[in-house]
Amino acid sequence: MSTNVAAEASHPAPGDKPVHYLNWAYGVRSWLLTTDHKRIGILYLISITFFFFIGGIYATLIRLELLTPQADLVQPDTYNRLFTMHGIMMIFFFLIPSIPAVLGNFCIPLMIGAKDVAFPKLNLASWYMFMIGSTMAMFSLITGGVDTGWTFYTPFSTTYSNTYVAPVAIGIFINGFSSIFTGVNFMATIHRMRAPGMTWFKLPLFVWSHYATSLIMVLGTPVLAITLVLVALERLFHFGFFDPAYGGDPVLFQHLFWFYSHPAVYIMILPGMGVVSEIIAAFSRKPVFGYRFVAFASLGIAAIGFLVWGHHLFLSSQGVYAGMIFSAISMMVAVPSAVKVFNWMATLFRGSIEYSTPMFYALGFIGLFVIGGLTGVMLATLGIDIHVHDTYFVVAHFHYIMVGSAVMGYLGGLHYWWPKITGRLYSGFWSHLSALLIFLGFNLTFFPQFLLGYLGMPRRYHVYPEEFQVLHVLSTAGASVLAVGYVIPLVYFLWSLKWGRVAGDNPWQAAGLEWHTSSPPPVHNFTTPPVLAPDAEPYHYDEELLTGTPSPELA
Amino acid sequence: MSFSDFQLIPDGASTLASKVDALYFFALAVSAFFSLLIAVLIFFFFVRYRRRIDGPQVGERIHGSTPLEIVWSAIPFVITMVMFVWGAMVYYEKSQVPADAEEFLATGKQWMWKFQHPEGHREINALHVPVGKRIRITMTSEDVIHSLFIPAFRIKQDVLPGRYTTLWFEATRPGTYHLFCAEYCGAEHSRMIGSVYVMEQDDYQDWLSGGRSGLTPAESGAALFTQHACDTCHKEQRTGRGPSLHGIAGQQVRLASGRTLTRDDAYLRQSIVHPGAELVAGYPLLMPTFQGQITEEGILHLIAYLKSLSAPAAEYSPPIPPEGAEQGPSSADPSEVNP
Numbered sequence: 038m039s040t041n042v043a044a045e046a047s048h049p050a051p052g053d054k055p056v057h058y059l060n061w062a063y064g065v066r067s068w069l070l071t072t073d074h075k076r077i078g079i080l081y082l083i084s085i086t087f088f089f090f091i092g093g094i095y096a097t098l099i100r101l102e103l104l105t106p107q108a109d110l111v112q113p114d115t116y117n118r119l120f121t122m123h124g125i126m127m128i129f130f131f132l133i134p135s136i137p138a139v140l141g142n143f144c145i146p147l148m149i150g151a152k153d154v155a156f157p158k159l160n161l162a163s164w165y166m167f168m169i170g171s172t173m174a175m176f177s178l179i180t181g182g183v184d185t186g187w188t189f190y191t192p193f194s195t196t197y198s199n200t201y202v203a204p205v206a207i208g209i210f211i212n213g214f215s216s217i218f219t220g221v222n223f224m225a226t227i228h229r230m231r232a233p234g235m236t237w238f239k240l241p242l243f244v245w246s247h248y249a250t251s252l253i254m255v256l257g258t259p260v261l262a263i264t265l266v267l268v269a270l271e272r273l274f275h276f277g278f279f280d281p282a283y284g285g286d287p288v289l290f291q292h293l294f295w296f297y298s299h300p301a302v303y304i305m306i307l308p309g310m311g312v313v314s315e316i317i318a319a320f321s322r323k324p325v326f327g328y329r330f331v332a333f334a335s336l337g338i339a340a341i342g343f344l345v346w347g348h349h350l351f352l353s354s355q356g357v358y359a360g361m362i363f364s365a366i367s368m369m370v371a372v373p374s375a376v377k378v379f380n381w382m383a384t385l386f387r388g389s390i391e392y393s394t395p396m397f398y399a400l401g402f403i404g405l406f407v408i409g410g411l412t413g414v415m416l417a418t419l420g421i422d423i424h425v426h427d428t429y430f431v432v433a434h435f436h437y438i439m440v441g442s443a444v445m446g447y448l449g450g451l452h453y454w455w456p457k458i459t460g461r462l463y464s465g466f467w468s469h470l471s472a473l474l475i476f477l478g479f480n481l482t483f484f485p486q487f488l489l490g491y492l493g494m495p496r497r498y499h500v501y502p503e504e505f506q507v508l509h510v511l512s513t514a515g516a517s518v519l520a521v522g523y524v525i526p527l528v529y530f531l532w533s534l535k536w537g538r539v540a541g542d543n544p545w546q547a548a549g550l551e552w553h554t555s556s557p558p559p560v561h562n563f564t565t566p567p568v569l570a571p572d573a574e575p576y577h578y579d580e581e582l583l584t585g586t587p588s589p590e591l592a
Numbered sequence: 593m594s595f596s597d598f599q600l601i602p603d604g605a606s607t608l609a610s611k612v613d614a615l616y617f618f619a620l621a622v623s624a625f626f627s628l629l630i631a632v633l634i635f636f637f638f639v640r641y642r643r644r645i646d647g648p649q650v651g652e653r654i655h656g657s658t659p660l661e662i663v664w665s666a667i668p669f670v671i672t673m674v675m676f677v678w679g680a681m682v683y684y685e686k687s688q689v690p691a692d693a694e695e696f697l698a699t700g701k702q703w704m705w706k707f708q709h710p711e712g713h714r715e716i717n718a719l720h721v722p723v724g725k726r727i728r729i730t731m732t733s734e735d736v737i738h739s740l741f742i743p744a745f746r747i748k749q750d751v752l753p754g755r756y757t758t759l760w761f762e763a764t765r766p767g768t769y770h771l772f773c774a775e776y777c778g779a780e781h782s783r784m785i786g787s788v789y790v791m792e793q794d795d796y797q798d799w800l801s802g803g804r805s806g807l808t809p810a811e812s813g814a815a816l817f818t819q820h821a822c823d824t825c826h827k828e829q830r831t832g833r834g835p836s837l838h839g840i841a842g843q844q845v846r847l848a849s850g851r852t853l854t855r856d857d858a859y860l861r862q863s864i865v866h867p868g869a870e871l872v873a874g875y876p877l878l879m880p881t882f883q884g885q886i887t888e889e890g891i892l893h894l895i896a897y898l899k900s901l902s903a904p905a906a907e908y909s910p911p912i913p914p915e916g917a918e919q920g921p922s923s924a925d926p927s928e929v930n931p
Contacts, residue, residue, distance in 0.1 A: 113779045169901060186776050192753060192776060197702070281754025282883075284866075287737055288752065321641070323651030329663045352739065353750045355756050357687040361680045368672035373759040375668040376661065378630065383660070388651035392642065400634055407630050411623035418675045420615045420682025421729035424746040427774040491616070492602045493743025495774045498782035502770060506597055578650040 057460070057557040072157035073560065078143035079458070080164050085131050085139065086527070088171065092126035093523065095119050100482075100516040103509045108500050116186035116499040118200070124187030125178070128314045129209050130171045132443055133301060133583065136308035137165070137254075138219055141247045144457060147222060147551035147558060148241050150232025150567040155225035163218035170212025177204040186497060190299070191279035191290040195271040203272050206265040213262040220254030223247050232550070234569030241575060242331050243547055246311030249335035253300045253307075261297035264290065278518055286352050295346035307335055309402060309446025310377055316399040316453050317381050319547035321388025324576040327331075327380040336374035341369050346555040351422050360419055367417035374410050378403060393545070394468040398449030401476045402442050409437030412487065431492025433483045441479055448475070448526065455530065456540030460556040463533040467525055474522030481515025546583050548576050604747035605765040605790055609684050613746070618678070622671055686747065689760045693728040696721075697809060698891045700731065700738035700751040703780035705771065706889065711800055712808040717786030719771060721763055722796035728760035730857065734888045739775035742788055748774055754865075756857045762791040813897025816890050825878065828901075834879060835872050839897075839903025846873045860895045 054060070058075045068076060099119050102110040111119065146153055147503065154160050177183065181201045185194040196201050227240070227248050243447030268290070272274045279290045318325045325331055347355060347363030355363075381403055390396070412434040415421050425431065456462055485508040494505050501509070542550040554563050604610055643649065697708040697721075707715045707729075720729055731740060733753040739757055741748040744767075749759040773784035791799060807815070818824060825834035841860065846852050848871040853859060862869055864886065867879035886894070 086720070113782070116777060117776075117781070161878070184779070190737060192777070193776075197778060287754075294913050320645075322649070324653060324655055326654060327656035327661050330656065351738075352748055354752055354755060357908050360683060361676075364680060364683075365673075365676050368676050369669075371668045371672045372665050376665055379660075379664040380656075382630065382637070383654075383656075385634070385641065386639045387654065388637070389648050390638060390641045390651075401639065403634060404627075404631055407627050408623070411626060414672055414675060415616070415619045415623065417672075418615065418619060418679035420612055420679035420686075421619060422679075423683060423686055424612050424616075424743070425746055426748055432886060439911045444755045488600055492599070492743070493770060493772065494771045495741060495782075497776040504598070540657050561895075578653070580648075580650055583649055 058560050059530035059557050072161050073153045074142050074146050074160055077160050077164055078139050081134060081138040085134055088126050088130040092123050092131055095123035097520060099123060100513040100556050104513050106503045106506055113499050118182035119241050121183050121186050122178050128187055129212055132305045132439055133216060135447045136450060137247060140454060141308060144454060144551055145226060145244055145247060147562055148244055148549060149230060149235050150550050151230035154222045155230055156222050159218050161436050164214040164560045167212055167215035170208045172203050174208030177201040188270055191287045196280045197270055200563055203269045206269050210262045212266050213258045216254045216258045220251035223251040232569060239573060239575050241419040242314035242325055243311035245332040246307045246335045249339040250304050250307045252339050253304050257297040257300040260293060264293040268464055291350050291353055295349045299346045300342040303338055305443040307338060309443045312446045312450035313399045313402050316395045316449055317384050318576040320391045320393055320396040321385055322385060323384055323388045324579040330376055331380050336375045337373040338370060348417050351419060352426050364417055364419045371414050378407060394472055395453035397448045397472040398445050405437050405441030409434060409441055425490050427496055429486040429494045429496055432496050433486035433490060436483045456544045457551055457556050459534060460540055461533045461537030462540045463529045463537055467529045470518035471522050471525035474518055478515050478518030478522050482512050482519055485511040515569040548578060603744045605763055605767060605769055607762045607764055610748045615678055619675055622640055688760050689728050690726045693726040693760050694726055696729045698729045698731040699734060699888050701734040704777050705785040705786055708809055712806045713803055720789045720791060720799055723763050723766055723790055723794045726762045728758050731757050732888050736777045737775050738773045738777050741772040741774035742769060744769035750775055752830055766790045766792055809893045809896035810900040813893035816894055817897055835875055837898050838901045841899040847871060848873045857895055860898060864891055
């Protein structure tokens with residue numbers, strides 16, 4: 038299925054450096070027209086890194102403005118655009134594509150022993166859709182911005198906002214296709230491209246979590262896309278979908294929006310869970326405890342995730358009993374989530390644990406995910422939500438999940454597979470330091486926001502009563518630490534490309550097919566297509582299989 | 593920056609506040625316990641099983657344990673169900689508006705809160721209420737979605753355009769508390785704030801008598817009723833071209849479509865704004881729409897007026913077949929008469 042034009046071009050001449058996916062061809066054309074899943078992963082990596090730092094600049098301005106109770110840095114119109122653009126950039130153009138489109142794209146074919154994804158051209162089309170959608174959104178954001186919040190609640194977004202709602206909505210609509218393409222591709226790849234002997238229960242858990250993620254991408258994204266089209270239609274042609282002045286129902290929008298956007302949270306977190314399973318197994322040198330339970334927990338989260346959207350509407354005039362049903366189902370998500378956490382803990386038990394940067398991120402992920410998850414249960418509790426709904430408690434909760442967990446998972450995965458992607462190692466000292474700064478900075482930024490929320494500080498407030506200032510100052514101080522923590526990896530990753538030590542094929546001595554090919558991998562991933570023995574196990578670690586070289590990272 | 597009034601739990605000043613706090617403390621204790629348990633275990637395993645040069649270079653091959661999986665699935669399930677039931681009980685109490693609560697009116701608009709007392713006093717971004725009285729606020733929005741949030745009462749309810757929502761409370765402690773808009777509503781969202789003044793009942797009576805009360809909502813509604821010539825068609829006896837509106841609020845009515853529904857606030861509002869949407873059986877659609885001609889406050893006043901109208905006394909004025917009866921099945925008509 039995979040057709041790569043470069044296949045025959047990559048015969049290494051004797052004595053030359055080995056030819057791999059990065060050096061077989063150079064030039065812009067070889068990148069922009071590539072159908073190699075590894076190169077497309079890199080294209081995504083560069084694009085989303087850009088959007089991450091753009092979103093980060095918005096976050097910095099928000100935190101600086103909130104340093105004082107008054108409006109001193111920016112005016113309300115600007116502030117409202119800042120938090121809207123921060124949300125749109127981070128969610129649609131960073132978090133949703135982050136792990137799947139970069140690490141999933143790069144690793145899934147390697148992990149299942151395939152030479153590419155099932156539909157390589159669709160994979161490239163997905164990146165182009167992402168670029169068209171994001172450019173369109175960026176253009177509207179730069180020329181005028183949007184002030185609706187990333188949630189586009191009606192009728193504010195359809196009738197009252199004077200900003201560029203329709204172009205941004207259409208940008209996100211187009212970007213949705215990149216998600217759908219990626220999801221379809223992963224599902225087909227996982228079904229059809231597994232190496233001989235790679236049965237479903239020998240798949241790495243990273244692949245299982247991406248299968249669950251792909252289901253949500255394929256089933257959920259169209260609903261968001263259609264909803265945004267309805268917003269654009271009502272805005273441009275006054276169709277009466279949502280605005281009561283035209284005979285619409287404003288709460289209908291919230292149902293449609295959250296039908297996608299709550300499962301979308303699981304698009305952001307499930308791949309991170311997959312990364313954590315890989316890292317914990319690799320650095321404990323132990324099979325993941327309760328493999329099947331962890332795998333099915335991913336599917337369970339994806340399935341239940343489609344039935345919980347109404348917990349965003351407890352106070353939107355939804356019926357009392359509807360609220361109760363959504364509350365009860367939302368609680369159910371705690372079960373598969375807890376199963377995962379307990380299985381990770383049990384995997385550490387009697388492991389041979391190596392202190393390494395990916396492991397620090399994975400353990401940080403677990404800690405922050407536990408806090409994010411438990412506060413999620415608190416929000417699903419109806420009697421608590423009536424007080425903390427739409428306050429900073431919610432802001433803190435979802436940042437624990439989407440930054441604390443999802444971004445930690447993404448960075449952990451990037452550190453874990455960086456030697457495979459680039460063939461180079463990064464600095465141990467700087468990577469440990471930045472992991473620590475990110476963990477501490479994150480907690481200092483967002484923990485005070487739980488307290489602010491229970492005190493009653495509403496979200497999306499530009500000015501606030503003076504008694505909230507102490508906690509806001511702490512939060513801004515934490516954000517400064519966090520910002521430094523995020524910039525350091527950018528520097529040492531770039532540094533490692535030229536000056537980093539050569540990694541070798543398997544620097545962590547990890548199991549997993551991706552480590553059984555060269556680093557960086559050859560164009561077609563494996564020089565000889567892998568075949569798994571009938572008795573092969575996932576995460577198989579044995580003293581005799583180790584090559585005996587110590588871990589290189591701290592060198 | 594003031595550290596003097598720094599606190600972690602806001603003042604509680606309603607009957608609901610202590611219940612929400614109790615639930616919150618329980619959830620907090622559960623969360624703290626599990627967070628600490630997991631943090632301690634991570635730290636312990638991390639140190640205890642760290643790789644040593646002379647130690648094992650790979651972990652023990654343990655694949656799992658079904659009994660353990662069942663146990664640690666059951667634990668979160670049971671705990672979350674306890675939280676669900678407890679939370680649902682508090683939510684149910686918040687949703688059940690006591691019948692004897694005094695009705696205040698609130699209208700949200702970009703970017704202010706307008707309140708009106710049953711006695712007619714109007715306030716903007718301020719709400720004076722007596723301690724120990726059950727109060728419900730019937731709310732609507734003139735533009736986008738807002739949300740009335742009073743942290744000291746631990747209560748919040750979205751305020752929607754074209755729809756009525758209700759929030760009720762019983763204040764327990766005199767004082768001045770924040771009142772916020774919690775649903776993002778545009779440029780000055782963070783300035784759509786105000787204060788709730790909870791007063792002793794005597795002080796509240798003094799406050800009421802101190803200001804000019806103006807017309808009560810029902811009196812304003814009566815004036816609007818005449819001003820818009822509603823009384824031309826809607827007469828007390830069923831002699832008008834439209835149905836009589838005396839004693840109908842909250843009662844069942846049969847519609848031209850054959851359905852039966854309750855004439856609640858939402859129905860009354862809709863019948864003013866879109867009279868054709870749910871037509872009463874036996875009456876033709878003669879009424880024009882009043883959308884945009886009467887403010888949301890005006891509609892609330894009209895509804896208050898309609899609720900104040902009692903059914904015509906039967907012995908005083910026996911029902912007369914309506915003149916419009918020949919235009920529709922008169923047999924359908926008595927169904928809307930208040931027994």
